[in-house]
Amino acid sequence: MKDNNDMPGHLARRFQQIAVAVFLAEVEDAGFDLTPVQYAALATIKANPGLDQVTLAGLIAYDRTTITGVIDRLVQKGLAERRASSRDRRARELEVTDEGRRTLRKITPAVESAQRIMLRGLSAKEGEELMRLLRKAIAAGNDLSRAPLRDAPV
Amino acid sequence: MKDNNDMPGHLARRFQQIAVAVFLAEVEDAGFDLTPVQYAALATIKANPGLDQVTLAGLIAYDRTTITGVIDRLVQKGLAERRASSRDRRARELEVTDEGRRTLRKITPAVESAQRIMLRGLSAKEGEELMRLLRKAIAAGNDLSRAPLRDAPV
DNA sequence: TACTGATAGTCAGCATACTGATCAATATCC
DNA sequence: GGATATTGATCAGTATGCTGACTATCAGTA
Incomplete structure (x- = not known):
């Protein structure tokens, strides 16, 4: 077997x-x-200020029920803000605070270093190939999980 | 960026x-x-009857605190048994029940089908290459997590 | 306008996974 | 032999992730 x-x-x-x-x-x-989840959420909010939680979830392929808790903790740490949307009273608009912006800036070297370390057993070429194959497999399986990657709405 | x-x-x-x-x-x-975790644990107990929880954890690279709960649920479902060890009264000896054996036998096609589906975006050759690169990266990073893969003790 | 369906967010409940602590039992060393 | 260190299992606490349900709101339509 x-x-x-x-x-x-x-x-x-x-x-x-x-x-x-x-x-x-x-x-x-x-x-x-x-x-990792908190970092991905924070970086994506910074790149898309004012986005709502469902859109955020789609952009980084998380379930929306998970995002609720992640944002709770980012807000509690003072890194992000959650405001009621004026356009849609069901939705929350997300923003990064100054403290969150500072954290993102200072944390970047550590995040990049982590990416290198997790591939340290592979040559640069092999690392690229692994990422290519993962991207391809993920693209084909995107709709198989409850939290597929989605583009931002227009 | x-x-x-x-x-x-x-x-x-x-x-x-x-x-x-x-x-x-x-x-x-x-x-x-x-x-997935329950399946891996059950299959490994079947292949190593009477092993203790720490050894099981090492064989499939889980943290031992996670294994406690996983075994709880396998026992509760009637698929495995947890007995006090006679050699070492701290340890528990794990066994698969008849029901567990039956389940393992009948579930195998579904497990194998799942492995195929998660690679469905790749050619057979690409799938092999992805697995080779993952194995290599994992081997180099094995000691970086709290739950490294370990051989069974002698 | 009232009805219907869809959507944003949250919640309860469950199952991984981790850190760090504790307890009981075993090994080791002097 | 007895102090010390180590080990097997569990527990408390926290953070993902999921399913399914629920509320409030919005959008489309008869």
Whole structure:
């Protein structure tokens, strides 16, 4: 029988497990307390000021129920703000605070370092190839999870 | 600035997210209720009858605190048994029940189908290459997470 | 305008995963 | 042999992620 440890699903979990551990270690070494999800959300809010939570979720492929808690914690840390939208009273408009902007700026080297470390076993060429194959596999499976990547609405 | 969605860490999370969704869907279609973690644990117990929880955790690279809960649920579903060890009274010896054995046998096609689906965007050759690169990256990063893969003790 | 359906956000509940602590039992070392 | 260190398992606490349900609101239409 095929070794369980050699299945694609298992390898996916292991790589993700290492990626998260490396991210948290690098960020903590740099003196910050931010998870991968929180970083992705914060960076995406900064790039799209005033966007609502559902759009944010789509842009980074998270479930909207997860985003609620992530934003809670970003707000609680003083890095983001959640305001009622004037156009649609159901929606919340998200903004990065000055403190959030400062954090994003200072944390970038740690984030980039983490990306290098998680690929440290591969040559530059192999790293590129791994990313290409992951992108291709993900594109084909995008609609298979509850939280597919979506473009921002017009 | 580099697009956040194009970082290795993000791709890792997305691929893992899709892999889990596909696994759960295929297994549910086959009439079973088992998570990827539960499946991996059950299959590994079957292949190593009587092993303790720490060894199990090392064999599939899970944190031992996570394993406690996973075994709780396997026991509660009647698929595994947890007995006090006679050699070491701190340890628990794990066994698969007849029901667990039956489940493993019947669930295999769904698990294999899930592995194919999560790679459906890639050619056979590309799928092999993706797995090779993941294995290589994982091997280099094995010690970077709290739950590295470990061989069984002698 | 009243009805219907869709959408934004939240919540309860469950299952990973992690950190750090604790307890009981075993190993090791002097 | 007895102090010390280590180890197996669990627990409390926190943060993803998911399903399914619910409320409030919006949009389209008869």
